[in-house]
Amino acid sequence: MTLRILVITADTAFNLKLCKDLEADGHVVDGSSSAEDAKLRIRELPPDLAVISWHLPDMPGIELCRQLRLRRESMELPIVMLTDRTDEAARVRCLETGADDVLTMPVSAAELLAHIKAVVRRHNPQLIVDALRAGGIELNRVTHRVSSRGRELKLSSVEFRLLMKLMENSGRILPRALLLDHVWGSDVYISERTVDVHIARLRNCLRDTPARNAIQTVRGLGYSFVSP
Known part of the structure; x- marks a missing residue:
């Protein structure tokens, strides 16, 4: 299974490491550091899945998630949210806004990959079967x-x-x-x-x-x- 994944985080070093870890698993990965840049990339070249951090410089990641769900090209895009908030209310807000899964930072590449595959399995089984x-x-x-x-x-x-x-x-x-x-x-x-x-x-x-x-x-x- 090879996925095209867009990673959207404000932390450049973390973004680069995450992209390399996902690429090492055989995926095609692109990085973005702002919500507006991410929306442009998704419109021009829709990914198979997006990983969105809660903290972005131009708007909260949860707001980006909400906006993507209102756009035709991304309303069904699988989204995994990353947050450093541990309260249940934050996780519930992410899911109610349209995220398919929520992970609390810090998170290992192995755990993120497992959640990505689970989300894709639910959205598009065609990417999983032999x-x-x-x-x-x-x-x-x-x-x-x-x-x-x-x-x-x-x-x-x-x-x-x-x-x-x-x-x-x-x-x-x-x-x-x-x-x-x-x-x-x-x-x-x-x-x-x-x-x-x-x-x-x-x-x-x-x-x-x-x-x-x-x-x-x-x-x-x-x-x-x-x-x-």
């Missing part, structure tokens, strides 16, 4: 095999990762930049046009399956996998 099934296609994360109607499809490693990300988020529009991060990595600088080229190759691999028209282009936004 086998994905949609549009007449079965994709197995463990064996890296893709098949349709019992026939194995020959995909390159890039095509496999593209299809996996699209199927994990079936029905959701994925921007090209997000696909670049998940398939090629955030440290690789290549054109978004590369995504278009590999999407065309992937569509060709699916041409004789029920999913031949499942990968749809959303003009100006990106791609979406829509089960026929």
Whole structure:
């Protein structure tokens, strides 16, 4: 399971350490130090999950959580809140405002990862299971095999990762930049046009399956996998 995680904390050193710990677990992680910057990042490139600290320089993290729940692109975004407050009332406020989970600082990377996975498991089980099934296609994360109607499809490693990300988020529009991060990595600088080229190759691999028209282009936004 590889997640795109946005970490929003005012403490630069803590933010950097947390990002490194999450990246070491195989995730694509981005850091933000303010609520306004975080809202811009989420609008441009929606993450799979956000970790939000209670203390931010421009507004409380709980207010950011409330605002994100009012925006179309983030109303269903899994959110884990971090707080140094130990009173029950603070935890209840976080949950009532829209957080999916609340952790009291200090927290270890292992504990945070366990809570992140639990939250994602509730929100999007497709990111957890070994086998994905949609549009007449079965994709197995463990064996890296893709098949349709019992026939194995020959995909390159890039095509496999593209299809996996699209199927994990079936029905959701994925921007090209997000696909670049998940398939090629955030440290690789290549054109978004590369995504278009590999999407065309992937569509060709699916041409004789029920999913031949499942990968749809959303003009100006990106791609979406829509089960026929």
